[in-house]
Amino acid sequence: MNIKQRFISLLAALIFILASGCSSVTPDSPAPIAKQKKEQAQEPAQEQAQDAESLNPSPSINGMEELKRKGSDDMERLD
Amino acid sequence: MPSTYNKIHRLKSQGWTWPEFLAELEQVAVHSIDEKTLYSNFRLPHRKPNKLLEETISQLHEKYFPSPFPKEVEGLITLYNHLANAKNYRTQEDDIELLKRFVLAELQHDNPQYDLRYSRLAWLAANIAFDRISYCRDNGLLEKLAENQKSALKWFQQAKQAISHCQQSVEIKIEPFVIYKLTQNMLASYLNALPSSNRLDNNDLKSFIDSSDYISESKHMLELEPFQWGIARNGLRFSSLLKNAEDCEYFYRALVTANKHFLDINYQLPGALSIGESDDFHWALDIIRNRNLPVILANS
Numbered sequence: 001m002n003i004k005q006r007f008i009s010l011l012a013a014l015i016f017i018l019a020s021g022c023s024s025v026t027p028d029s030p031a032p033i034a035k036q037k038k039e040q041a042q043e044p045a046q047e048q049a050q051d052a053e054s055l056n057p058s059p060s061i062n063g064m065e066e067l068k069r070k071g072s073d074d075m076e077r078l079d
Numbered sequence: 080m081p082s083t084y085n086k087i088h089r090l091k092s093q094g095w096t097w098p099e100f101l102a103e104l105e106q107v108a109v110h111s112i113d114e115k116t117l118y119s120n121f122r123l124p125h126r127k128p129n130k131l132l133e134e135t136i137s138q139l140h141e142k143y144f145p146s147p148f149p150k151e152v153e154g155l156i157t158l159y160n161h162l163a164n165a166k167n168y169r170t171q172e173d174d175i176e177l178l179k180r181f182v183l184a185e186l187q188h189d190n191p192q193y194d195l196r197y198s199r200l201a202w203l204a205a206n207i208a209f210d211r212i213s214y215c216r217d218n219g220l221l222e223k224l225a226e227n228q229k230s231a232l233k234w235f236q237q238a239k240q241a242i243s244h245c246q247q248s249v250e251i252k253i254e255p256f257v258i259y260k261l262t263q264n265m266l267a268s269y270l271n272a273l274p275s276s277n278r279l280d281n282n283d284l285k286s287f288i289d290s291s292d293y294i295s296e297s298k299h300m301l302e303l304e305p306f307q308w309g310i311a312r313n314g315l316r317f318s319s320l321l322k323n324a325e326d327c328e329y330f331y332r333a334l335v336t337a338n339k340h341f342l343d344i345n346y347q348l349p350g351a352l353s354i355g356e357s358d359d360f361h362w363a364l365d366i367i368r369n370r371n372l373p374v375i376l377a378n379s
Contacts, residue, residue: 073351073352073356073359074270074271075263075266075267075271075313076267077209078260079156079202079206
């Protein structure tokens, strides 16, 4: 096999790989950038949900950690 | 329990050099303590000690400044603190209630002995009620707030009386700081029951401070242990709330003497507001500015 033939077979292999890759993407699949944008849009919604959770009153009667997060300046007890 | 920062300072104030301090630590430490770690925890009040340093310093502190209270009741206090600070502990409230019932049953025995055991159990009963005050205040549970405040005050007072009783009848050395802590806890029971907006010029606070001699006790403690920035900060807070300019200056100077980081009014400790942020200190800040006391006001 000379150099020209080897180059042609390598090119054919590359075309085959590219073709098989494209065929595995369904028409509904978002392009990578579109997918990334969709994920970014979902993040604030998730953060909001977590914020809402953290604002709910704690079931703990102690509640000291909750108060400090809210920025109170209560005195700590001394043991 | 005093913070690791206070324990290091108390141990160091015995006159140890740093090599002597490290040699003492070597005797109790499981692994050797790095000199830089020790020194940075000595200098910085906001520094959170690692577990090894915290445990080693506690052991050394107990060796030179042993608690006057019986070990089994100290164990209960530790148990309660772990329970109260546990996260995602499903039966936390129920378990605290069970512990409280046991403690109250011990205290309400037919013939209670007013000894150090009784005092520490009363202290624990007070702690349990005290820890509920802020939660009740912020959630509008006014009846429970009054009930817990009353209970905390009653048991802190009982603890104090039992210690005074022991001091008279038994030859036990009890450090002045022990009594001071109970006075401060009683004052905290009044303060924490109030929302920040209702603290200025409050009559309950005023009458307790006048009757308890809290300000002079604080000054006395600072003479004995000038590193106690917490005492100076609270002294400044109450001088501010009661609008006493001379005491504001005294406690501010004591605070920056305890640690120069407090020269920056925005200096923040974990879990607490800076002096610049807290409403309790607003009146004092005007005094600090008007009297040209040394202060870093940048970004305020």
